[in-house]
Amino acid sequence: MNAHETLSHRFADHLIRQAQGQPKGRRTEAQIAAAACGLLDRMEPQELQILEICGAAGISTGTFYIYFRDRAALLDHLLDGFVTFLQERMRAASNAGGAAAGATAAYFDLFRANAGLMRCLIHGGAGFPAAREAFQRLNRDWIERIVAAAARRPGAPPTDELTRRAYALGGMVDMYLSALFLTQDQGLAAVSGDRHAVLETLNLIWERGMQG
Structure with missing residues (x-):
């Protein structure tokens, strides 16, 4: 993947681009959120400090509190927006490249480009209830699309069975990408x-798992 493609999948860059030409307050809010994204790439959410966020964003702590009452409010705002970003990108990729293959490729690229945010969603969801609910909505939306596509095939299993398979397969993909990009398992990375090749493997698992 080239540098332009990597940039296009980074949520922090998306926030800054979206705020361009907007009022100063909107741009400052985006700066704060983008700074938090960068810090989350190298630390756990519970380690995030408001002073560090302000330093990375180039603002004072007083300015921070104009936009967010505390760190938790910032993270809920950030993660909720990130889930919407994921959903939009995956839907677009699904429409362009096939329900499973296109969305799986987009998810791989988005996961790699936003590892810190994905860590918060997958491993820290209990601490961010709004983000957890948003991530569950994303999963439901994705699974409904996959199940609907599989159910149209002749001889397809019942919808309940397809739904169980889709949840299980989605969990396997999350485990694979977590090991690759979050815990950086050396054997898997090798x-x-x-x-x-990785996308071919993941798509093969989806294809066989959803067959009748």
Whole structure:
């Protein structure tokens, strides 16, 4: 993936681009959120300090509190927006490249480009109830699309069975990408350097798992 593609998948860059040409308050809010994104790439959410966020954003702590009452409010706002970003990108990729294959490729790229935010969603959801609910909505939306596509095939299993399979397969993909991009499992990394090959494997699992 080239540098332009990587940039296009980074939520922090998306926030800054969206705020361009907007009033100063909107741009400052985006700066704060983008700074938090960068810090989350190298630390756990509970380690995030408001002073560090302000330093990275180039603002005072007083300015921070104009926009967010505390760190938790910032993280809820950030993660809720990130889930919407994920959903929009995955839907667009699904429409362009096939329900499973297109969305899986987009999810891989988005996960890699936003590892810190994905860590918060997958491993820290209990601490961010609004984000957890948003992530569950994303999963439901994705699974409904996959199940609907699979159910149209001749001889397809019942919808309940397809739904169970889709949840199980989605969990497997999350575990794979977590090991690759979050915990950086060396054994997995050794066989996952080729993006195309990894996507072929993940798509094969989806295809076989959703067959009748």
